[in-house]
Amino acid sequence: MTPAPWxxxxxxxxxxxxxxxxxALPDGLWAKCPTCGEILFNKELDKNLRVCNKCGxxxxxxxxxxxxxxVDDGTFEEMDANLTTVNVLHIxxxxxxxxxxxxxxxxxxxxxxxxxxxxxxxxxxxxxxxNFWAGTMGGVVGERVVRAMEYAIDxxxxxxxxxxxxxxxxxxxxxxxxxxxxxxxxxxKLHKAGVPYIVVLTDNSLAGxxxxxxxxxxxxxxxxxxxxxxxxxxxxxxAQVIDxxxxxxxxxxxxxxxxxxxxxxxxxLKSTLVKLLQFCRGEEEEDAA
Amino acid sequence: MPPSSWSVLDFxxxxxxxxxxxxxxxxxxxxxxxDRSDDIAVLEADRDRLIEEVFANLTPWDKTLLARxxxxxYTLDYVRAIFDDYTELYGDRxxxxxxxxxxxxxxxxxRQVMFVGQQKGRDLKERQYRNFGSAKPExxxxxxxxxxxxxxxxRPVICFVDTPAADVSVGAExxxxxxxxxxNMMEMSVLGxxxxxxxxxxxxxxxxxxxxxxxxxxxxxxxxxxxxxxEGCAAIIWRDAAKAKEAADALKLTxxxxxxxxxxxxxxxxxxxxxxxxxxxxxRNVKAAxxxxxxxxxxxxxxxxLDKRYKKFRSMGAFAEPAPEVVES
Numbered sequence: 001m002t003p004a005p006w007x008x009x010x011x012x013x014x015x016x017x018x019x020x021x022x023x024a025l026p027d028g029l030w031a032k033c034p035t036c037g038e039i040l041f042n043k044e045l046d047k048n049l050r051v052c053n054k055c056g057x058x059x060x061x062x063x064x065x066x067x068x069x070x071v072d073d074g075t076f077e078e079m080d081a082n083l084t085t086v087n088v089l090h091i092x093x094x095x096x097x098x099x100x101x102x103x104x105x106x107x108x109x110x111x112x113x114x115x116x117x118x119x120x121x122x123x124x125x126x127x128x129x130x131n132f133w134a135g136t137m138g139g140v141v142g143e144r145v146v147r148a149m150e151y152a153i154d155x156x157x158x159x160x161x162x163x164x165x166x167x168x169x170x171x172x173x174x175x176x177x178x179x180x181x182x183x184x185x186x187x188x189k190l191h192k193a194g195v196p197y198i199v200v201l202t203d204n205s206l207a208g209x210x211x212x213x214x215x216x217x218x219x220x221x222x223x224x225x226x227x228x229x230x231x232x233x234x235x236x237x238x239a240q241v242i243d244x245x246x247x248x249x250x251x252x253x254x255x256x257x258x259x260x261x262x263x264x265x266x267x268x269l270k271s272t273l274v275k276l277l278q279f280c281r282g283e284e285e286e287d288a289a
Numbered sequence: 290m291p292p293s294s295w296s297v298l299d300f301x302x303x304x305x306x307x308x309x310x311x312x313x314x315x316x317x318x319x320x321x322x323x324d325r326s327d328d329i330a331v332l333e334a335d336r337d338r339l340i341e342e343v344f345a346n347l348t349p350w351d352k353t354l355l356a357r358x359x360x361x362x363y364t365l366d367y368v369r370a371i372f373d374d375y376t377e378l379y380g381d382r383x384x385x386x387x388x389x390x391x392x393x394x395x396x397x398x399x400r401q402v403m404f405v406g407q408q409k410g411r412d413l414k415e416r417q418y419r420n421f422g423s424a425k426p427e428x429x430x431x432x433x434x435x436x437x438x439x440x441x442x443x444r445p446v447i448c449f450v451d452t453p454a455a456d457v458s459v460g461a462e463x464x465x466x467x468x469x470x471x472x473n474m475m476e477m478s479v480l481g482x483x484x485x486x487x488x489x490x491x492x493x494x495x496x497x498x499x500x501x502x503x504x505x506x507x508x509x510x511x512x513x514x515x516x517x518x519x520e521g522c523a524a525i526i527w528r529d530a531a532k533a534k535e536a537a538d539a540l541k542l543t544x545x546x547x548x549x550x551x552x553x554x555x556x557x558x559x560x561x562x563x564x565x566x567x568x569x570x571x572x573r574n575v576k577a578a579x580x581x582x583x584x585x586x587x588x589x590x591x592x593x594x595l596d597k598r599y600k601k602f603r604s605m606g607a608f609a610e611p612a613p614e615v616v617e618s
Contacts, residue, residue, distance in 0.1 A: 082612070084608065086609050089541055138606070138607070142606045143606060168516050168517075173515070173539075174516060174540075174547055180498050181501065181605070184471055185478035186603075210467040211495045230462065253463075
């Protein structure tokens with residue numbers, strides 16, 4: 001038997017077949033890293049907080065995965081789950097699309113908000129889910145964010161917002177755009193009330209969500225390697241005619257240019273959040289509250 | 290200004306032909322001393338009827354083209370006509386002066402006001418100088434700096450919006466364009482002085498709302514305000530930029546659409562055939578609308594004003610809230 005070739009066309013073809021065969025494997029057992037191509041055993045990946053052990057790529061997380069990694073068991077209570085999405089512009093097929101995203105994710109819209117405890121500290125959380133229509137912000141996301149912030153003010157609890165969004169949901173038109181002003185105004189109230197506000201940017205943090213409540217935290221921390229910027233990816237690619245710097249619109253670029261406080265790996269996220277919360281509110285204040 | 294043939298929209302062509310005829314007769318009249326004022330009057334009446342007819346049936350896409358009309362009055366054209374005195378102030382004190390965003394102190398009849406707004410350029414050179422009306426972070430920061438001065442001295446703020454979008458070049462991202470826009474909206478929501486926003490041409494997405502948080506938001510009759518340009522929307526929804534007309538319909542991006550959605554307070558009428566046919570008349574309407582708003586807003590105490598402003602934007606956005614299911618125990 002001749003050994004499998006290492007170089008040349010045949011080898012390339014063989015590697016391609018190998019990759020395709022992985023892609024063809026049943027869902028749930030194996031995953032292929034989208035940046036380095038490493039084949040990863042899904043259970044191992046879960047144990048590693050869904051970070052590639054070869055290149056450190058941070059997989060996008062669903063809201064449920066994020067909450068289960070971060071929040072103390074059994075402490076999360078969802079808020080405003082009864083809000084439902086409205087096809088405000090009567091866009092054809094909008095409802096069908098919504099139904100598809102709902103079926104795929106089990107969510108009503110792209111964000112989950114609620115209260116939960118992180119190492120015993122109660123906080124208000126908002127977690128965008130990129131799997132639901134690219135985490136786009138429309139009326140429901142805006143309303144849930146604002147209600148969560150208003151609740152935090154009323155009950156004097158810190159706010160942590162996880163960003164994972166392609167921007168404003170364009171099918172909601174101008175009322176969708178206004179969610180930027182609405183959430184930014186709520187941030188003003190939050191700061192005036194002295195409520196701690198931490199933003200965690202995750203992949204992707206783009207456009208109208210980064211350009212509103214995603215940029216207005218006391219602290220802004222970011223997962224490594226994520227894409228962030230004011231334009232949606234497709235638009236940016238269209239517009240970039242000149243050479244762009246290495247890492248352009250990545251977390252590392254933003255850090256270099258002073259746009260974020262820290263890049264924090266998923267493994268250290270919880271301990272970092274606890275440190276920040278401790279800085280804002282000492283134990284004494286916690287007890288008093 | 291470009292030759293007139295460059296800046297005539299398709300639906301304006303029959304109007305432009307009549308305009309040319311009228312101009313020709315007037316020229317002949319002047320040269321030959323013949324009195325043809327009757328002919329001119331007839332033609333002018335015909336032309337006005339035609340304009341009315343054409344403008345009664347404009348589609349949202351036509352309005353998009355009008356809002357971007359190369360002859361459309363830009364911010365400074367209005368500034369010259371509306372304010373008795375305007376002293377421009379420059380720079381964000383941090384990095385640079387942005388030529389796409391202008392601002393300064395101005396006199397509006399007996400009032401002292403702070404003015405800020407995006408400025409487009411007319412010819413190629415000027416367009417580049419104004420970066421096509423796309424402001425960079427320093428532009429938004431300059432605007433905020435000026436607005437804060439206005440609040441300190443209890444002067445109202447007038448914002449003119451006319452931008453295709455915010456600038457998203459490498460430099461803009463390096464200096465935090467997202468943060469600049471977000472901060473403007475946040476600070477404007479609590480700025481302790483009346484703010485009147487007028488969309489005079491294009492209200493392009495984040496670039497517009499970064500200057501758009503006011504107690505009153507007005508739009509010119511043929512201006513647009515949109516979450517995304519119709520071409521981009523078509524590319525996203527139908528993966529086909531050529532479907533921009535359909536997208537313009539769907540987005541309700543006209544002044545009338547925005548009013549219907551409850552996102553703006555008032556539509557300012559433009560003279561027959563659009564603001565570019567009579568800049569003075571358009572500016573008079575804008576001025577009257579701003580003064581009316583300020584008269585109303587200045588009656589409110591600052592806390593009341595801010596409370597109303599918060600509630601105004603707080604109430605925007607569509608969602609349904611069915612009563613939570615009652616669990617019987």
